[in-house]
Amino acid sequence: MAEVVVESLHKSFGAVEVLKGIDLAIADGEMMVVLGPSGCGKSTLLRLVAGLETVTSGEIRIGARRVNDLEPKDRDIAMVFQNYALYPHMTVYDNMAYGLRNRRVPRPEIERRVQEAARILGLGELLRRRPRELSGGQRQRVAMGRAIVREPEVFLFDEPLSNLDAKLRVQMRHEIRQLQARLGTTGIYVTHDQVEAMTLGDRLVVMNEGRIEQVGGPLEVYERPASLFVAGFIGSPPMNCFPARLGEDRARILLDGRSLPLAGPVAAEAGAELVVGVRPEHLEPADGGPLVLAVDWVEILGADTIAHGRIGEEVRICVRLPGATSIAAGDRLPLAVPPERLHLFDPRSGRRIDEKA
Amino acid sequence: MVENRPFLTFVAHALLILGILVVALPIWIVLVTSSQAPEDVLTAPIPMWFGERLVDNYLAVLGRGLTRSSSGPVAPMMLNSLIMAVSIAVGKIAISILSAFAIVYFRFPGRMLAFWTIFVTLMLPVEVRILPTFEVVANLGLLNSYAGLTIPLIASATATFLFRQFFMTVPDELAEAARVDGAGPMRFFLDILLPLSRTNIAALFVILFIYGWNQYLWPLLVTTDERYYTIVMAIQRMVTAADAEPEWHFIAAVAMLAMLPPVLVVLLMQRWFVKGLVETEK
Ligand SMILES: Nc1ncnc2c1ncn2[C@@H]1O[C@H](COP(=O)(O)OP(=O)(O)O)[C@@H](O)[C@H]1O
Numbered sequence: 226m227a228e229v230v231v232e233s234l235h236k237s238f239g240a241v242e243v244l245k246g247i248d249l250a251i252a253d254g255e256m257m258v259v260l261g262p263s264g265c266g267k268s269t270l271l272r273l274v275a276g277l278e279t280v281t282s283g284e285i286r287i288g289a290r291r292v293n294d295l296e297p298k299d300r301d302i303a304m305v306f307q308n309y310a311l312y313p314h315m316t317v318y319d320n321m322a323y324g325l326r327n328r329r330v331p332r333p334e335i336e337r338r339v340q341e342a343a344r345i346l347g348l349g350e351l352l353r354r355r356p357r358e359l360s361g362g363q364r365q366r367v368a369m370g371r372a373i374v375r376e377p378e379v380f381l382f383d384e385p386l387s388n389l390d391a392k393l394r395v396q397m398r399h400e401i402r403q404l405q406a407r408l409g410t411t412g413i414y415v416t417h418d419q420v421e422a423m424t425l426g427d428r429l430v431v432m433n434e435g436r437i438e439q440v441g442g443p444l445e446v447y448e449r450p451a452s453l454f455v456a457g458f459i460g461s462p463p464m465n466c467f468p469a470r471l472g473e474d475r476a477r478i479l480l481d482g483r484s485l486p487l488a489g490p491v492a493a494e495a496g497a498e499l500v501v502g503v504r505p506e507h508l509e510p511a512d513g514g515p516l517v518l519a520v521d522w523v524e525i526l527g528a529d530t531i532a533h534g535r536i537g538e539e540v541r542i543c544v545r546l547p548g549a550t551s552i553a554a555g556d557r558l559p560l561a562v563p564p565e566r567l568h569l570f571d572p573r574s575g576r577r578i579d580e581k582a
Numbered sequence: 583m584v585e586n587r588p589f590l591t592f593v594a595h596a597l598l599i600l601g602i603l604v605v606a607l608p609i610w611i612v613l614v615t616s617s618q619a620p621e622d623v624l625t626a627p628i629p630m631w632f633g634e635r636l637v638d639n640y641l642a643v644l645g646r647g648l649t650r651s652s653s654g655p656v657a658p659m660m661l662n663s664l665i666m667a668v669s670i671a672v673g674k675i676a677i678s679i680l681s682a683f684a685i686v687y688f689r690f691p692g693r694m695l696a697f698w699t700i701f702v703t704l705m706l707p708v709e710v711r712i713l714p715t716f717e718v719v720a721n722l723g724l725l726n727s728y729a730g731l732t733i734p735l736i737a738s739a740t741a742t743f744l745f746r747q748f749f750m751t752v753p754d755e756l757a758e759a760a761r762v763d764g765a766g767p768m769r770f771f772l773d774i775l776l777p778l779s780r781t782n783i784a785a786l787f788v789i790l791f792i793y794g795w796n797q798y799l800w801p802l803l804v805t806t807d808e809r810y811y812t813i814v815m816a817i818q819r820m821v822t823a824a825d826a827e828p829e830w831h832f833i834a835a836v837a838m839l840a841m842l843p844p845v846l847v848v849l850l851m852q853r854w855f856v857k858g859l860v861e862t863e864k
C-alpha cells in the first residue's frame with residue numbers, strides 16, 4: 226500500500242496542453258475520485274499515473290518512489306479499463322493469471338490468488354468461460370479480478386461502470402467500494418458521474434479543462450463549492466446562480482432592491498458585484514419570503530417536485546420541493562433561504578468568497 | 583405466380599446444373615482420361631467413362647515418370663511444389679504480420695513511408711519485375727535452389743495491408759492491459775495478437791498456398807535442374823515434349839495430381855474458418 230503524489234504535472238499532446246499543472250496527494254488506502262466533464266483530462270491524469278503516457282513535466286510518486294520513467298508493470302499498479310479490455314481468446318482464469326505468469330509468480334501461488342479473487346467476486350463457476358460468454362456485470366468482475374490478483378499498491382479505475390445498465394451500476398459501485406475498503410488498497414477512480422463520485426470517494430477531485438477546481442470530501446464539495454464551476458457541476462438540478470451586489474455592511478446582498486441577510490460579513494469590498502449561488506433544494510416556500518418565484522413550469526418527479534421560473538425580470542431559477550405539491554404554472558411562490566445556504570462567488574475569477582476570518 | 587413457381591424452380595436448377603457442368607465437365611474428362619490406355623485416348627469419341635488403367639497410370643506417373651517425354655517421376659515434383667507453396671505461404675504470412683505489427687504498434691521515423699512502400703509492392707507482382715529479380719537471383723547464385731524458387735515470391739509483403747487493417751480494429755486498451763500485465767511487445771504479439779489473428783491467418787494461408795502452388799513462370803525461369811521442377815511447370819514440359827506424341831493419359835493423371843493439394847488445403851482450412859466463426863459468434 227502506498228500514497229500517490231502528483232506534483233505540478235503537465236501533459237501536452239503536440240501543441241495542445243491537456244493537463245495544466247496538477248498537484249494532488251492521495252493518502253495510503255484512500256479512494257480518490259476524479260470527477261469532471263468529458264474531455265477535461267481525467268483519463269489522461271490516470272494514464273500518466275499508470276505509465277501509459279509519458280509525463281511532459283512534473284513528478285509522480287507512488288510510495289516514496291519517483292515513477293516518471295518506470296514502465297507500467299514496474300509501478301505496482303493495476304488498472305480497470307472502461308471497456309474491460311479482457312483478452313477475448315483467454316478463459317476467465319487465464320485472463321486473471323496472465324499478469325502473474327508474466328511476473329513469474331509460482332504456479333501454486335497463481336492458483337491460490339485466482340481462486341481467492343474468484344471467491345471474493347463470485348466468479349467460481351465461470352473460470353473456464355471466455356469473456357464473450359459472460360454478461361456485462363460478470364466481465365466487469367473479471368476485470369476487477371484481474372486487478373486484485375496482482376495485489377498492487379494502487380488501483381486505477383477509468384469509468385469502469387459506464388457500460389453497465391443503471392441498476393447494475395449501483396450494485397457494482399457498492400461492490401467496488403467494499404472491495405477497495407476491505408483490501409485497503411489506495412484507489413484512483415475516474416468518472417464523469419457525480420452520483421458515482423459522491424458515493425464512492427473518500428475525497429473528490431473536481432477537474433475542469435486540465436486544472437483542479439477543488440479537492441475535498443463529498444459533502445465538503447457539495448456544501449462549500451470552491452468555484453462557480455464546481456457549484457454548477459455538483460448537484461442535480463445544478464445550483465442557481467445570479468448576479469447581485471454586496472451591501473454596505475458586507476453582511477447582506479442586494480438584489481433588485483430586495484435584501485438578503487448573510488450569515489456574517491464576507492471578505493469582499495462593500496458594494497462589490499457578486500454571483501450568488503443557492504441550491505434548488507435549499508430554497509423554502511415562506512409567506513412573505515424575500516424572493517418571489519413566478520412559476521412557469523413544474524416537473525413532478527414523485528419523491529419531489531421541481532418548479533422552474535423567474536425572480537425579478539430575467540433571473541431564472543428552479544426550486545426543489547419535497548413530495549408532490551399543488552404548485553402550477555402561473556403561481557407566484559414566495560421563497561426564503563437560510564443565510565448559511567447562500568454561496569458567494571467572485572464574478573471575474575469564479576472563486577468562492579468566504580466569510581471574513 | 584403460383585403456377586409459375588415450378589417453372590422458376592426448374593429454371594433456377596437448370597442454370598445451377600449448367601454452371602456445375604461447365605466447371606465440372608473438363609475436370610471429369612481429365613479424370614476419365616487419366617484412367618485410359620494410351621490408344622483409347624486418341625480414338626474418335628472421347629471416352630466419358632473410366633477405363634481399366636486408373637491405378638496403373640497414377641502409379642506410373644508418381645513412381646516412374648513419362649518415358650516418351652523423358653520426364654522423371656512426379657512424386658518429387660509434387661514435393662517441390664509443396665515446399666514452394668508452403669514456404670511462400672508461411673514466409674509471406676510471417677513477414678506481413680510482423681511488418682503490420684511494427685507499423686501499427688510502434689512509432690518510428692519513416693513509419694508511414696515504410697507502410698506505403700510495402701503497399702506499392704502490391705502493384706508489382708513477380709511478372710512485372712521478373713527481369714531484375716532474375717538478375718538478382720542469378721547473381722546471388724540462387725538458380726536451381728529452393729531459396730531461389732521461394733524468396734523472391736515471399737519478398738513482397740502484400741498481406742501486410744490486411745493485417746494492418748485487422749490490427750487497427752483491435753482495441754488499444756488490449757495492448758495497454760497487456761502492458762500493465764507486464765507483457766513486453768513480443769509477448770503481446772505472441773500471446774494476444776497472434777491468437778486473435780488465427781482466422782485471418784487461415785484465410786491467407788489458403789490464398790497464398792494456392793498462389794504458390796500455381797506459380798508457373800518463375801519456376802520455369804529459375805530452374806534448369808530437374809530436381810527442382812515443380813508439378814505445374816512439369817505439365818507444360820510434358821505437353822510440349824520434343825518430336826513425340828504427348829502421352830495424354832499420363833498428362834491427365836498429372837493434372838489431377840496437381841489439382842489435389844489446393845483442394846485439400848481449402849477443405850482442411852474451411853473447417854478452421856468454421857471453427858473460428860463459431861467461436862467468435864457465441
Ligand atoms: N493520445 C492523444 N492525443 C491527442 N490528444 C489526446 C490524446 N488523448 C487525449 N487527448 C485529448 O486530451 C483531452 C482530454 O482527454 P481525456 O483525458 O481522455 O478526457 P476525459 O476527462 O474525458 O477522460 C481531450 O481533449 C482529448 O482529445
Ligand SMILES: [Mg+2]
Pocket residue numbers: 267268269
Ligand atoms: Mg476518459
